[in-house]
Amino acid sequence: MKKSPIFAAIALFGFSVYSHASSLELLQQRLTELQGTTPINAQFSNQIENIRGEGKEQRIRTGEASLALSDDGSGLQVRYSQGLLVKVEEEQLAKTENEEINTPTMMALENLDAIDFQNMISAANSLERAILTSEYVGVMESDEATEGETILQFDLPLEAIIDDKQTRSYVDKFEGQFLVTVAEDGTPLRSRISFNGKGRAYIVMSVSAWLERETQYQLHGDRLLQVSRDGKGGFSTSFFPDTSWSSSESLELLGQNASIQFSAN
Numbered sequence: 001m002k003k004s005p006i007f008a009a010i011a012l013f014g015f016s017v018y019s020h021a022s023s024l025e026l027l028q029q030r031l032t033e034l035q036g037t038t039p040i041n042a043q044f045s046n047q048i049e050n051i052r053g054e055g056k057e058q059r060i061r062t063g064e065a066s067l068a069l070s071d072d073g074s075g076l077q078v079r080y081s082q083g084l085l086v087k088v089e090e091e092q093l094a095k096t097e098n099e100e101i102n103t104p105t106m107m108a109l110e111n112l113d114a115i116d117f118q119n120m121i122s123a124a125n126s127l128e129r130a131i132l133t134s135e136y137v138g139v140m141e142s143d144e145a146t147e148g149e150t151i152l153q154f155d156l157p158l159e160a161i162i163d164d165k166q167t168r169s170y171v172d173k174f175e176g177q178f179l180v181t182v183a184e185d186g187t188p189l190r191s192r193i194s195f196n197g198k199g200r201a202y203i204v205m206s207v208s209a210w211l212e213r214e215t216q217y218q219l220h221g222d223r224l225l226q227v228s229r230d231g232k233g234g235f236s237t238s239f240f241p242d243t244s245w246s247s248s249e250s251l252e253l254l255g256q257n258a259s260i261q262f263s264a265n
Contacts, residue, residue: 023150024136026186031131034124034187036222037073041255044069044120046108047248053241059100063107069117069251076118120251123217124224127180127188133160134178145181149189154178156195170207171199188224191215209235220253227251 045066052059068079084105091103119126134154145151156176162168176195182188196210213231217224227250234244 023139023182023186024152027152027180027182027188028128028131028186030182030186030188031124031128031224034219034222034224035122035128037071038221038223039070039072040121040220040223040225040253041070042068042121042225043252043254044117045250045252046112048108048111048245049247050107050243050245052243057241061102061104061107063104063109065105065108068254069121071121076114076121078114078117120226120229120249122223123188123215123226126226127191127217127224130160130178130191130193131180133157140179148184150182150184152180152182154180156193158197161195161197170201171197173198187219188217190217206238207235208237209233225251 043066046064048063050061050063052061065084067081067084070077070079087105088109091101091106094101095103095106131154134156137153137155140151140153142151154177156178158168158171158174158176160178161174161176162171174195174197176197177193179192180188181190192212192214194210194212196208198206198208200206211231211233213229213233215226216228218227219225229249230247232244232246234242236242
């Protein structure tokens with residue numbers, strides 16, 4: 001008996017929906033499995049560039065720093081080397097004499113905190129939170145996905161970016177997207193976040209902002225690591241010069257911990 005094209009289409013659609021749902025379920029299962037405590041000893045490095053204004057008024061600031069992260073299961077430890085601390089002291093002294101001088105070490109460190117470091121070495125937790133605060137759309141068809149990879153697409157709400165209710169009230173337009181590329185078993189390989197928004201504060205000041213950031217993941221025992229985060233963004237207002245920035249962060253395992261397992265085949 002020949003099957004109707006309609007029934008064939010329904011069957012194909014049903015299989016497609018199941019495949020998409022199972023990809024998300026596999027990801028969520030793997031994130032639960034990868035919230036482990038395998039000891040880690042690593043070097044974190046950060047490079048950043050900030051450009052403000054244009055023409056003769058343009059100011060470019062750059063930053064670069066490295067420090068040590070470790071966790072033996074009892075908690076995160078961050079170690080600033082003596083050489084790094086000496087650079088900070090020198091830059092602070094130089095800034096008292098010339099407030100316009102570039103202070104690369106201070107700039108690289110000023111926007112980092114324990115949350116950033118914890119997200120790097122315990123990436124499954126932060127990725128799980130990002131998924132919980134986003135709305136699942138489905139599987140994205142893209143040439144960027146190689147054989148065995150699946151790209152899951154999420155809509156990113158404003159609440160995922162701005163956690164202050166009053167600040168959110170100033171935003172008029174916002175579009176955000178969150179993509180997660182996973183392997184066949186649901187292991188996360190890469191993620192990409194992007195958004196742009198516009199708003200108005202205190203009636204007279206208009207503001208617009210945008211961001212793009214891509215993260216690469218690797219496995220280390222029962223941990224999921226963020227081994228690189230590359231981002232760029234910018235904002236403009238009606239009263240201050242436009243500002244753009246770019247950053248590159250990396251995590252390199254040290255010593256006996258260097259036997260890393262790649263999550264990509």
